[in-house]
Amino acid sequence: MKLLKPEQFGLKREVEYGTPKQNEDAEKIVAAVKATGDEALLRYTEELDRVKLTADQLRVTEEEIQAAYAQVDQPFLDAIREAAVNIRRFHEKQLRNSWMDLSPDGTMLGQIIRPLKRVGVYVPGGKAAYPSSVLMNVIPAQVAGVPEIVMVTPPATGGKEGIDPFILVAAAEAGVKELYRVGGAQAIAALAYGTETIAPVDKICGPGNIYVALAKRAVYGVVDIDSIAGPSEIVVLADDTADPAYIAADLLSQAEHDEMASAILVTASEQLAQAVIAEVDIQLESLPRVDIARASIEQYGAVLLTDSIEEGINVVNQLAPEHLEIMTEDPMSLLSFIENAGAIFLGPYSSEPVGDYFAGPNHIIPTNGTARFSSPVNVDDFIKKSSMILYSKQALLDHGHKIMTLARHEGLEGHARAIEVRLTKEGQ
Incomplete structure (x- = not known):
């Protein structure tokens, strides 16, 4: 890992969503699926995933899901079930209620909360399969009350055998009733536009590779x-x-995800900085995904040496990281100074994987510095809000001329007359 001062590192990581060729390819796939539905979906599945399917094989059957249970061990089943309980409990606290406010003049204003009708969930399966992503996508949608949740995942997350059985079991445990073996940009297009087999959705959630990201855009x-x-x-x-x-272990826990993953230590202690650099080298050697983790550390890993903890906090807020761990003598005392971070882990025992798998908060978190303005996936992602206005006659008589004044100021005479016709009828 490189030992740098913050000004040497460059705190604004440039956001790049694919090369021009990748963008072009993703848009081509999306357009083809939009135009020809299942035909393009199946063609790209064979071409890109090396899996030849017919349209009636796209949907995963109940028999396949039940067979998957025979391939997973009981400790996994116990862990996924307890994690699901924790995730559900956390997200239930995010629920909103509709409200209405009645004024003395008879006006009623309010906000109506409704769930989205149909949501598509993408579960990745590239360098690894992620059953945990099933829970993090599906459970908040269920808590929000979404009646139709459809899941897509690449057809060979388990290698030549097909979909990883742990993903199938996680889907069943989460309550998914509609699941398709399709991935990549073609899956995103199918969810957005619909095909002969897959009905379109209102929203798509879930991480994936660069082509999935570009197709979502x-x-x-x-x-x-x-x-x-x-x-x-x-x-x-x-x-x-x-x-x-x-x-070191926590930095490597993210570095092993992807060669482009970013793992950074911010500290005012040079002694700690040097010790962590040495420890990363030691732990890297025994990591099964060593090549991926080493590439990540070499390209995007760093130890940023600051002059003080206060400067370190400023660096963190500029980076706006997806995951932030605070390992200081009194981490709670620093919490109020953190403005930009997707998820914050406090103290030595709140390792990032605790949040990835089990604690309850969602692990689908804003990246690329977007924690400055966005949030982890939550129940609000699966609801929509409608404003409600019931104006009484008295309220319109009291305020109609003000409304007309504002409308005419903007040159919208039709707006003004819509009010004026009512006032005239009421003798105003």
């Missing part, structure tokens, strides 16, 4: 999306009370 506006996810990120803000082994 291409269909935004036709449907809503959660975000355009970038590579994983972790920043650890630490002082000399922190354990170098813990920090």
Whole structure:
């Protein structure tokens, strides 16, 4: 890992969503699926995933899901069930209620909360399969009350055997009733526009590779999306009370995701900085995904040496990381100074994987510095709000001329007359 001062590192990581060729390819796939439906969906599945299917094989059967249970171990089943309970409990606290406010003049204003009708969930399956992403996508939608949740995942997450059985079991445990073996940009297009087999959705959620991200961007506006996810990120803000082994392990927990993942330590302690650099080298050697993690550390890993913890906080807020761990003597005392971070982990025992898998908060979190203005996936992502206005006669008589004044100021005489005709009829 490189030991740098913050000004040497460059705190604004440029957001790039694919090369021109990748963008062109993603848009071509989306357009083809939009135009020819299942034909393009099946063609790209064979071409890109090396899996030849017919239209009636796209949907995963109940028999396949039940067979998957025979391939997973009981400890996994126990863990996924308890994680689901924690995730559901956390997201239930985010529920909103509709409200109405009645004024003395008879006016009633309010906000109506309704769930989206149909949501598409993308579960990735590239360098690894992620059953945990099933829970993090599906459970908030269920809590919000979404009646139709459809899941798509690449057809060979389990290699030549097909979909990874752990993903199928996670889907069943989460209550998914509609599941398709299709991935990549073609899956996003199918969810957005619909095909002969897959009905279109109102929103698409879930991370994926660069082609999934680019396809989500291409269909935004036709449907809503959660975000355009970038590579994983972790920043650890630490002082000399922190354990170098813990920090190194947590940095590598994100570096192993992807060669473009970012793992950064911010500290004012040069002694800790050097110890963590040495510990990362030691732990790297025994990591199964060593090649991926090493590429990430070499390209996007760094130790940023600041002059003070206060400067470190400023660096963190500029980075706006997806995951932030605070390993200081009193991490709670720093919490109020953190303005930009997707998820904040406090203390030595709140390792990032605790949030990834089990604690309850969502692990689908804004990347590429977008934590400055966006949030982790939550129940609000699966609801829509309608404003409600019931104006009484008295209210219109009291305020109609003000409304007309504003309308005519903007040159919209039709707006003004819509009010004037009522006032005239009431003798005003």
